[in-house]
Amino acid sequence: FLSWYDTDLNLYKMEVYYKSGSDAKIAEIKALVGKLITIDAIVYDYYASSPSGYRFSVNTPGAVTEIGALTDQQKANLAAANVDLGNIDFVIDDVTLPAENTDFGATFAWASSDETAVTTDGVVTLPEGADQTVTLTLTVTVGTTTTAVKTFDLILKDALALTPLTVSEALAETDGPILLVEGIVIGTYLTWGDNEVVLQDPVTGEAIYVDFDVTGAVIGDKVVVRGELETYTSNSNNKRQIDSGSLVEIIDHDNAIIVDTETDVAVIADAFADMLVYTTTLTVKSFDTYGYVFFNGSATRDLKFNIDTYAPYFKDVYAIGDTVVATFTVMDIDHDHTRVVNVQLPALTEAQNMLAAKGALEVVESTIVDLDLPLANADYNATISWATDDAAVITAAGVVTRPAIGEPAGSVTLTASVTVGTVTETVDFVVAVPAETPPALPLFISEYIEGSSNNKAIEIYNPNAFDVVMTGYAVNTYSGGATEASYTFDLSSYTILAGDVFVISNSSAVAGISDESDATSSITYYNGDDAVELALNGTTVDVIGEIGVDPGTYWTVLTGTTAEYTLVRASSVTAPNTVFTEAEWVVYPQDTFTYIGTHTVD
Numbered sequence: 001f002l003s004w005y006d007t008d009l010n011l012y013k014m015e016v017y018y019k020s021g022s023d024a025k026i027a028e029i030k031a032l033v034g035k036l037i038t039i040d041a042i043v044y045d046y047y048a049s050s051p052s053g054y055r056f057s058v059n060t061p062g063a064v065t066e067i068g069a070l071t072d073q074q075k076a077n078l079a080a081a082n083v084d085l086g087n088i089d090f091v092i093d094d095v096t097l098p099a100e101n102t103d104f105g106a107t108f109a110w111a112s113s114d115e116t117a118v119t120t121d122g123v124v125t126l127p128e129g130a131d132q133t134v135t136l137t138l139t140v141t142v143g144t145t146t147t148a149v150k151t152f153d154l155i156l157k158d159a160l161a162l163t164p165l166t167v168s169e170a171l172a173e174t175d176g177p178i179l180l181v182e183g184i185v186i187g188t189y190l191t192w193g194d195n196e197v198v199l200q201d202p203v204t205g206e207a208i209y210v211d212f213d214v215t216g217a218v219i220g221d222k223v224v225v226r227g228e229l230e231t232y233t234s235n236s237n238n239k240r241q242i243d244s245g246s247l248v249e250i251i252d253h254d255n256a257i258i259v260d261t262e263t264d265v266a267v268i269a270d271a272f273a274d275m276l277v278y279t280t281t282l283t284v285k286s287f288d289t290y291g292y293v294f295f296n297g298s299a300t301r302d303l304k305f306n307i308d309t310y311a312p313y314f315k316d317v318y319a320i321g322d323t324v325v326a327t328f329t330v331m332d333i334d335h336d337h338t339r340v341v342n343v344q345l346p347a348l349t350e351a352q353n354m355l356a357a358k359g360a361l362e363v364v365e366s367t368i369v370d371l372d373l374p375l376a377n378a379d380y381n382a383t384i385s386w387a388t389d390d391a392a393v394i395t396a397a398g399v400v401t402r403p404a405i406g407e408p409a410g411s412v413t414l415t416a417s418v419t420v421g422t423v424t425e426t427v428d429f430v431v432a433v434p435a436e437t438p439p440a441l442p443l444f445i446s447e448y449i450e451g452s453s454n455n456k457a458i459e460i461y462n463p464n465a466f467d468v469v470m471t472g473y474a475v476n477t478y479s480g481g482a483t484e485a486s487y488t489f490d491l492s493s494y495t496i497l498a499g500d501v502f503v504i505s506n507s508s509a510v511a512g513i514s515d516e517s518d519a520t521s522s523i524t525y526y527n528g529d530d531a532v533e534l535a536l537n538g539t540t541v542d543v544i545g546e547i548g549v550d551p552g553t554y555w556t557v558l559t560g561t562t563a564e565y566t567l568v569r570a571s572s573v574t575a576p577n578t579v580f581t582e583a584e585w586v587v588y589p590q591d592t593f594t595y596i597g598t599h600t601v602d
Contacts, residue, residue: 002014002037003078003081005078005081008150009080009081009148011081029064031487031488032064032066034103035066035069036067037064037066037067038065040064066522070104072142072143073148075104075105075142076104076106076140076141076142076148077148078104079101079106079140079142080138080140080148080149083101083108083138085097085154087178087227088153088154089178090155090157091155091157092124092126092156092157092226095124095136095154097110097120097122097136101140106142107140108138108139108141109141110122110136110137110138111137112134112135112136112137113135113136117132117134117156118136118154118156124156126156126159126162127156128158128159128160130158131155131156131157131158132155132156133153133154133156134153134154135151135153135154136151136154137150137151138150138151138152162180163180164179164181164182164224164248165181165182166181166201166203167183167199167201167206167207168201168203168204168206170208170240170242171206171240174229175229175230176228176229176230177228177229178226178227178228178229179227179228179242180224180225180248181208181224181225182222182223182224183199183200183201183202183207183222183225184200184201184202184220184222184223184255185199185214185217185219185220185221185222186198186219186257186277186329186342187207187219187275187342188217188218188341188342195215195217196210196211196212196213196214196245197209197210197214197223198275198329198331198341199223199225200257202258205258205260205276206274207275208240208241209232209275209331210227211241211243211245212243212245212246213245213247214245214246214247215247216250217250218253219257219342220253220255221250221251221252221253221255222251222253223248223249223250224247224251225246226242226246227243227244227245228242228243228244229242229243230243232332235332235333236333237272237332237333238273239272239275257277259279259327260276260277260278262280263278263279263281264280265280265281265283265295265297265303266297266298266299268280268330268338269297269300269301269338270297270301270338272301272338274330275329275332277327277328277329277330279325279326279327280325280326281323282295282303282323282325282326283296283323284321284322284323284324285302286320287307287320291306291308291309292304293305293307293314293315293318294337297337301333301336301337302337302338303338304334304338304339304340305328305341310345311345313348313352313355313359313379315359316355316358316359316360317348317356317359324346325345325346326343326344326345327343327344328342328343329342350421350423351423353381353382353420354380354382354418354420354423354425356379356380357377357380357382357418358416358418361374361384361416361427363414363429363431364431365430365432366433366434367431368400368433368434369400370398370399371400371414372398373386373396373397373398373414373416380420381420381421382418382419382420383418384417384419385416385417386398386414386415386416386417387414387415387417388414388415389412389413390410390411390412390413393412394410394412394414394431394433400433402433403433403434403436404435404436405435405436405438406435407435408435409432409433409434410435411430411431411432411433412433413429413430414430414431415427415428415429416428416429437466440464440466440468441463441464441575442536442541442542442575443460443461443463443468443496443534443541443542444461444534444542444569444573444575444577445459445461445532445534445542445543445544445569445576446459446460446568446569447501447566447567447569447595447596448544448562448566449513449567449592449596450526450527450562450564450566450590451564451590452564452591453508454506454509455509455510455591455593456505456506457503457506457509457517457596458503458523458524458532459501459502459504459596460473460475460491460496460502460503461500461501461569461601462496462497462498462499462500462502463499464499465499467495467497468498469492470491470494470495470496470502472492472536472537473491473534473536473541475504475523475532475534476488476489476523476533476535477522477523477526477531477533478530478532478545478548479525479530480529480530481529481548481549481550483547485533486525486530487521487525488523489504489519489522494518494519501597501598503516503517503596503597504517504518504519504520504523505519505520506525507520510593512593512596515597516596516597528551528553528554528561528562528563528564529545529551529552529554529555530545531543531544531545531546531547531548531549532545533547534576540578542576542577543578543579544562544567544580545562545580546580555582556582557585557587558582560588565587565589566587566588566590566591566595567585567586567588568585568586568595569585569586569599570583570586571601571602572601572602573601574601
């Protein structure tokens with residue numbers, strides 16, 4: 001997300017899709033958190049759901065460029081803009097007033113236009129007889145002299161008029177007002193980290209959705225919530241809801257829930273806007289790859305629920321065409337189908353527990369470390385024992401011994417005996433155990449391109465006869481004599497193949513470089529006077545230039561320099577060097593891209 005503020009220090013955010021298919025791009029954008037940037041982007045769409053706003057896309061030819069650090073004034077302004085006191089148009093309880101923002105090094109001071117109504121600690125005393133407006137003034141300080149000032153007008157509600165409406169009464173109102181509503185929680189749904197709920201009128205059975213955070217409320221609780229009444233119409237929905245809702249009070253627990261008498265799945269699927277509770281027989285229609293099971297519904301939409309949330313065993317126990325009696329709360333339309341929550345299914349039989357217990361077993365297909373083999377699954381009343389066909393490689397307790405260097409990889413069949421009640425059944429798992437490998441030789445920099453414009457790249461070489469996961473490796477650029485890295489690219493999530501290279505390029509490099517690139521990064525924002533380091537666990541392994549030294553314009557390398565030349569590691573070099581040694585390099589003219597993507601050693 002990008003953040004900015006207006007002259008009144010109101011905060012705005014814009015969501016940007018940034019080449020999210022690339023780990024390198026994600027690492028690159030994360031390094032810019034808290035920095036001023038420019039972006040080359042296109043408008044992607046307008047996203048109506050929370051948080052709403054325009055979304056932008058930075059495609060492969062685009063760029064996100066740092067333009068400098070924040071000034072103290074900008075830090076103060078952003079710290080003020082980021083302060084959110086919640087719904088200040090309907091204040092009925094104390095307000096949390098932050099004292100600082102450590103991200104921007106900011107301290108806060110508060111003043112109140114009426115401290116008898118709202119103190120500078122946020123303690124609220126409600127008026128009686130009419131609403132009251134109180135202005136809080138925030139002064140933000142960064143450093144010793146830089147300040148920003150922002151005001152908040154709080155509307156304190158009349159304490160004598162705070163009688164909550166029933167759900168039925170709220171539904172009879174027109175959209176717009178901020179209301180207090182009392183009802184029974186009949187559905188909960190966790191989204192964006194918020195616990196959103198469906199409230200039922202305990203007399204009529206009518207329901208309303210509460211959009212936002214009602215954390216702490218559970219099924220059967222009688223609660224009072226606060227928020228703005230509206231009709232939610234996105235994604236083909238048409239349901240009444242309390243927007244920006246918040247929990248005011250939990251009155252009591254374990255209240256009865258009204259279950260509607262309708263059992264026709266076609267009617268239920270099309271009555272999505274009512275958000276009622278039903279008990280009916282469902283017929284399994286299909287499964288998708290996102291954890292949902294679909295049931296026959298109406299001619300236009302099916303019923304569905306998330307099995308990962310309510311029944312992780314479902315695919316192991318039920319097949320397409322099977323029927324099951326379920327009690328559930330209708331939530332909304334999600335991707336053209338009626339989504340239900342708080343699903344209650346019949347208790348599993350012993351035979352179903354066996355299927356579920358066997359389906360829940362997971363063993364990796366390949367390992368070099370000991371396995372944690374479960375001995376029971378209490379969810380399905382199952383006990384488990386293990387056997388192995390090669391205890392020299394993997395024991396029945398999961399202890400792994402790798403074959404020696406040069407020996408064939410092991411292949412072991414582990415057999416799980418699952419017992420539920422008096423019945424025992426088995427499941428086999430075949431596990432590969434790779435042989436030991438010799439200690440890995442260190443990686444090193446095999447090519448450095450400092451070409452015209454953005455034609456820059458660093459190539460890393462793997463001298464080993466086996467693939468290397470580059471855990472702990474990073475490339476760092478030190479600008480103009482800096483002693484701390486100006487740009488960093490973490491290689492830990494990447495694997496470099498045996499005898500192969502890994503190329504990191506500038507995102508705007510020409511095809512002669514980009515066609516061979518494995519990742520792009522801001523570590524290529526170097527010129528001839530910037531040192532480039534390959535590090536392992538924070539320790540220098542290989543280097544171009546000298547960290548902490550500003551050579552002026554460049555370091556000399558034989559007949560060339562580190563500016564406007566291509567440097568290729570000589571084939572006689574088989575190991576890295578923590579001291580930049582010009583004799584280890586072969587110099588080529590600027591914009592020589594012939595050698596990028598491969599490397600050979602003697």
